[in-house]
Amino acid sequence: MPLVVEFKPAGVAVAAKEGTSLLEAATAAGVQLDAPCGGQGRCGRCKVRVESRAADGLLRYRGNARLTPAEETKGYRLGCQTFVADVHDRCAQGEERVLVSVPRSRKKVLRRLGHAGARPEALPASSTWREDPAIRTFALEIEPPSLDDNTSDLDRVRRELARQYGVEEIRASLDVVTRLGRDLREADWNVAVTVDTSDRDRDIRLSPRVLAANPARTRHAEYGLAVDVGTTSVVVYLVQLSSGRVIDSASAYNAQIACGDDVISRIMYSQRGQGLARLQQLIVGTVNELIDELLGRTAIRAVDVYEMMAAGNTTMTHILLGVDPKYLREVPYTPTLAAAPAVLAGELGLKLNPRARVSLMPSIGSWVGGDITAGVISSGLYQTDKLTLFMDIGTNGELVLGTRDWLIACACSAGPAFEGGGVSNGMRATSGAIEDVWIDAATLEPTFRTIDDAPPQGLCGSGLIELLAELLITGALEKSGRFARDREAARLRQGDLCMEYVVAWQPETELDHDVVLTEMDVDNLIRAKAALYAGCSVLCRSVGVALADVEQVLIGGAFGQYVNLEKAVQIGLLPDLPLGRFRFLGNTSALGAYMALLCPDVRREVRDVAYRMTYLELSADNSFMEEYTSALFLPHTDLEAFPSVKALLPSSREACAAHAALPSHLGSQGAT
């Protein structure tokens, strides 16, 4: 008999078998615990409190250094390290129940994603680039068979499509023909035949593929899905194919989050027993839930959704198709697939018309995926005359530099610092996250704003950037990333391991501690921004242009939308260019998928872009480490590259030069 685990404050319960971890049980119950490390007991984020005293013996707990003895005594446990024990004896007599409370600061409250009814950002309601939709429905009045003409049902359809519409040489798959005889007769030979007239994989028009034969008397429209399969979140747009109109959209966290926050954790998870299959199930499940939600709201039938175009990074693409992502993270970082074969929805278990073709935007390399190809398309980079830098900033920073004539891409493993990972009080951009910060230069007292104006829980990416910049500009933080030892301020103090800045005192929060930024956190953030900036530098250098020559910087991805551009330049995350050259584009991945869904010409361009984009492997580039090391300052060793920031800084050039002599302390956390 399984054990019943109830989660507070959500109030949901789930039956869990022996060996199930509380993290798994929570996922099964729809309660998402934070688990950036994928449940390996490394990050300590999935902390919960086991409330029932009667739980002794019902749960097995593996000790972990992430919890203090005091926490353990209070019943705190790591969800991933706490397992349902062999409870057969006790449960046989009746239901045993364990109450587990999920600390509020760990509970994911979705803000900009759709769980709470919020919708993803709007896509263009219709497109100017659309033409000649690949999937079309033809109304046919077919002469019923007679003894004089008992040509087969399929040949009658074939004949009329050719005669009435010039659609020649149709193909029909097994599941269409098994129903065809009945469908035609039930429709009294007046049918609406839906046909896919193009081959998504290749640049050829193939013999048209019959997708459905419905009675002509019922109303028909063909729909498609444009899907952004992100590591963190999944966005689905439901589109009417004939008009290009976005009917509705929905988004949710990628359920794979339970298996790790970043692609590396997911790849590691995929190497466990049924890990890959489980990850595939989770992403398919997430997409299916969003499909259910959209179809439920719009009363559109699943069988009328005839196509899906998805964009995702290379890891997500591999996992969605069930392809082992293992080799992506083994030197020399080789994807099994760049351009994925188109597959049918039925093959993946997606709840569309089972014959719907599922296409994926092609990847460029292991760390530059279809989301970036989509971005290059939807940002128009591939068509511009201007020297353009496209950036997609997230756990990985992907960069594309080029014009209409050439394109070069690279990925810098920035790490999750700007998504709140590896930062003591970092968090995602959800309720209670500090997203804006201003610091008084004299007192170093901060003013901040949180998402939903909730009590502060931690710092999200935009908050971290602003905090860093403010600390730098006010002189609280030196360019080296060390707090100014000579500044007296209530907010600056020696913490357990290193100096730290207190953003919010405990009483303001609903936490049991202050919200702080430590020198170790700063170090992690500097390394993240340095990787990104170094990527930009190397990319430019590799084609012989200067960063300053870049005529426009296009920033895709959800990250960009809430970032204060000036502050990002001040800390050296973005190059110091006139602000007018920057443009935030929003979800370029979804937009690219949407465009490719609608337009055969765009699909051709996608293939062309993917084919001609050069992939620069930074780990094979000698200059990268040099550029990276130079960027391990705020904003940079070379202040001349940041003239606008230089003007703001309180300290002299001499001070900067002095620090430049000892950058080694930034190499490891222990040195600070």
Next chain:
Amino acid sequence: MPLVVEFKPAGVAVAAKEGTSLLEAATAAGVQLDAPCGGQGRCGRCKVRVESRAADGLLRYRGNARLTPAEETKGYRLGCQTFVADVHDRCAQGEERVLVSVPRSRKKVLRRLGHAGARPEALPASSTWREDPAIRTFALEIEPPSLDDNTSDLDRVRRELARQYGVEEIRASLDVVTRLGRDLREADWNVAVTVDTSDRDRDIRLSPRVLAANPARTRHAEYGLAVDVGTTSVVVYLVQLSSGRVIDSASAYNAQIACGDDVISRIMYSQRGQGLARLQQLIVGTVNELIDELLGRTAIRAVDVYEMMAAGNTTMTHILLGVDPKYLREVPYTPTLAAAPAVLAGELGLKLNPRARVSLMPSIGSWVGGDITAGVISSGLYQTDKLTLFMDIGTNGELVLGTRDWLIACACSAGPAFEGGGVSNGMRATSGAIEDVWIDAATLEPTFRTIDDAPPQGLCGSGLIELLAELLITGALEKSGRFARDREAARLRQGDLCMEYVVAWQPETELDHDVVLTEMDVDNLIRAKAALYAGCSVLCRSVGVALADVEQVLIGGAFGQYVNLEKAVQIGLLPDLPLGRFRFLGNTSALGAYMALLCPDVRREVRDVAYRMTYLELSADNSFMEEYTSALFLPHTDLEAFPSVKALLPSSREACAAHAALPSHLGSQGAT
């Protein structure tokens, strides 16, 4: 608790649930009862004897006129009308067992089919028409990825296939790519890539489809199957695709026999609840058993079988694909499919490489199927200058008339008389069947030969033809099909319902009755041969040629191989042409499938033949009934059409003319 039913003499037992018929139980136990009517209680052929007296209450029996009260008293029951009762109460206490004996004369002993190790007839060991096999394997040495070149795995394969072999633009399906990363590395980048370079459905060369990537160090060969899916039997040839060599072959009864002997019974069966799914399962099961047998004998792996080409009649084709055959037998007899879409083995559950393409020879109409298209191809009819009649004689007689320039086909519903159906002591060509008969003109005493020289059990098709001819030539039978009332002979007697001729006395047999041919049997046989002959006549008339102009008659199908040609002409089953114009071709259906399997050119010709063959619907032809009525004599009303027979006949033209005045008695059985 199910009831255990044991069948004697096979000695096999099976557990049967409530409501299961003994016919179904027998099928489940691998004991094939004869059930031409498909288990509807109409034919009385599935008679068994329930031996256990204790069976009272364990079985429910539906009374049936096919059994005499005496038989019922002795425990005889119809298998299809006897069902496992609600035995819960009795079986709960322990296993209940019922013993059922299957009369020997009903047990199918396979002779010319493969169960007992016999092999189907040989096909040519290699072909002269083969060229350019569609499925080929290419050995590739691929440069392993490096940081300088970490192109994706699939693109590496793509690149090398293009570079080394000029095979461009390959496609790979999901199940190939999900394994590709591992396959390539396990093979140390030395792989044998098997590719399908043509599209079976259409006359175009498509981008090649990758079927497998195996380590180059292991031995490889590509195999295919040529399959004849007959209503009665299934024959599978295992062929090496590169050489065209037939490696082995096997055959078995189509397991659908349990659901009826002929296509009409099968179609009716398909209309019951899960009937269609069950029939599909049975035929797939039969093919899979034969595949297992062949692969077991040859130690060839299933994944190395990359293609299957099957020929079958239109009903078999529909059922194999799971397409409802219902409309085939409803006026106006419209197939849902003529040219079936190619499907993958995995979709049908066939135990080949799951990506193996399964193609079916195209049908011409509801009653002229892919077996006939195959016959036209393999007989060479479509290439000849001679006016040629192709006949496939079975339950249905299918006829094709034509030359290289034109082809016209029709089907005549001859009925199963020449396969032993509708004839009191008819049986299939299995052990104990009388297959040759000679009758003494003076005494009317017969001499006969049985298959396996076993005690006579009944008459098979060839025996029936010979018997009819002998009776006619000796004057025992009049041209009208009535026994000569004026002949005194021990063998001629008044039976229960009509006059009959005794072929074998009971003591010679192992039966409890004499083997006889009744006037009603003769009537059924005459109607069968009349339908076939009338078909030939109408076909010739429809294109304005005389039957006598036919330069060659090609006879396909198993039936033809054992038939005495002269005798078949004597009874008017075949037209009276010089015997040199007849040729028996054997299994033209399997041979056509074999040719199409190997040669893309043949596949093109198949499509062309199917496209240009005219289908003549006899039921819509006014002259058919007239021709049919004229043929309801032995050999025919118009003796001038049978000069060689006329010379043999003892009776005068006057007698024949007299009978011609009263053909009405042949219209129904009751009148004789």
